[in-house]
Amino acid sequence: MHKQLTSTLALHALPNSFKLARSLNRRIHFHLGPTNSGKTYEALIKLQKAESGVYLAPLRLLAMEIRDRLMEAGVPCNLITGEERQLIPGAKHTACTVEMMNTNQAVDVAIIDEIQMLQDESRGYAWTTALIGAPAKDVYVCGANSVTEPCLRAIKALGEQFDVTHLERKTPLLLEQQGLSGQKYKRANLKGKLQKGDAVIAFSRKDVLTLSARFRQWGYGVASIYGALSPEVRRTESKRFCEGEADILVATDAIGMGLNLPIRRVIFSCIDKFDGVASRRINATEVRQIGGRAGRFGIYDIGYISAFEDDELIHLEHMLTTSDVADLKKLPISPSFPHLSEIANTLHSHKISEVLAYFAERIRIESDLFEIAPLQTQTQLALLVDEYAPTLNLKDKFLLTCAPVGWDKARERDYFLSCLDCVVNNQKKALPNDVSWLSSNSPKHLEEAEDLGKDISLYAWLAHKFPHHFFELDALPALRSKVSRYIEAALLIQAGYRDTSKEMMYQSGQF
Ligand SMILES: Nc1ncnc2c1ncn2[C@@H]1O[C@H](COP(=O)(O)OP(=O)(O)OP(=O)(O)O)[C@@H](O)[C@H]1O
Known part of the structure; x- marks a missing residue:
């Protein structure tokens, strides 16, 4: 059964699933170097001058920064992250988080930033998808030189043109x-x-x-x-x-x-x-x-x-x-829903955790270029989803395993479970409460406010996937901004803790 599944999934043929990218005769420009070497600066100039383009960011923060930068330069730019879609009429440029890349919209220039994130255990696969699937004639890959070898092998195997520019720090x-x-x-x-x-x-x-x-x-x-x-x-x-x-x-x-x-x-x-x-x-x-x-x-x-x-x-x-x-020999890939659906059919299983575990442990691909990413975070979320939402369909279960949740943090997990409960019982869930201390001048709720900020982020993410259940997206920016203002004020007056961890270690004689 395993062998048969492996050939059906055809993971080694991953590049061919990005038909648009394969049809564009792409040229990949690697801009590699240490921080402060100007590698992103050069690529951003190309993006700004291009008729159309996309910037693929490792963080929501960076996507926001680049969107602002392009807008200030008079280039209309959309912002798309797991939590928001700010679309500007007529914009031909987009700044988005790497997971949100649209593989079906051809652009002139794409920038893949911080390529060394390929080493990240839970998100690295998204950089593989970007490298192989970014649908642009010119793709700028920026980042540290630490993962160049597996990237170059993949691009050479695709037969695409490439050039490599090594940049030096601009200041000693x-x-x-x-x-x-x-x-x-x-x-x-x-x-x-x-x-x-x-x-x-x-x-x-x-x-x-x-x-x-x-x-x-x-x-x-x-x-x-x-x-x-x-x-x-x-x-x-x-x-x-x-x-x-x-x-x-x-x-x-x-x-x-x-x-x-x-x-x-x-x-x-x-x-x-x-x-x-x-x-x-x-x-x-x-x-x-x-x-x-x-x-x-x-x-x-x-x-x-x-x-x-x-x-x-x-x-x-x-x-x-x-x-x-980095000791990264092959590029990490993770399963898409059709892959998992195939496995579920073969196993006759409705449990997303079982299907993911099968994928992670049993599917091996014969490829010099790719390997299965460690799916630990997704597998842990899958266990929660199967336990608390056993009746959901496999597609919804899969979506929920991609939620931005720290499954090992009890409080984050609890909020996620309360959301899951609403989805499985087909109920509506309101935004977290606008608690009274948000209007106070006391810094003592700083940690609670940080937690509230995370809940709001998860709510926003879910609202884009399950808008029927998480219906208060319009009210979200006001609450988010109130929480941010509270935290900013609290940071200016908070008293910290008595000692730092280093001081505590010295006091306990561990040094
Ligand atoms: N040729 C240039 N002219 C003017 N400013 C530049 C030039 N190159 C880089 N800079 C500025 O130097 C800083 C570092 O550039 P950039 O962000 O491209 O670096 P980087 O190599 O991508 O490093 P990091 O990883 O820190 O982002 C930025 O503030 C950028 O605007």
């Missing part, structure tokens, strides 16, 4: 000789060492808030950016830093992609990051991507990287000099 990047706090970390040693244009990097929300509050007490204007903040809030915070209202930026690696920030020096407050399983040292890609943000071209002549402690600089130096070429 220097590692400082001493950590801010010297040999051993002491909180008091940092005082007076920070300068305007510094970005202090921490790897948890708690540390970002604690350091932000402390630096504010020391008299600095501070902007804060971390993953749980919506793109709207991140943009406001980044604007405060860009316009000089904030002297210092405190951020997680959420600044690694997508924002043009006038950073003079990136300072790592620690070099360990919890990656969901364990704490580990930050790797070469992370150090380059985050540290490389220093020395924005046109603003600073040199970018600097530093750390709190001298010893941490040794690791940073090592990461800046070792190769960051």
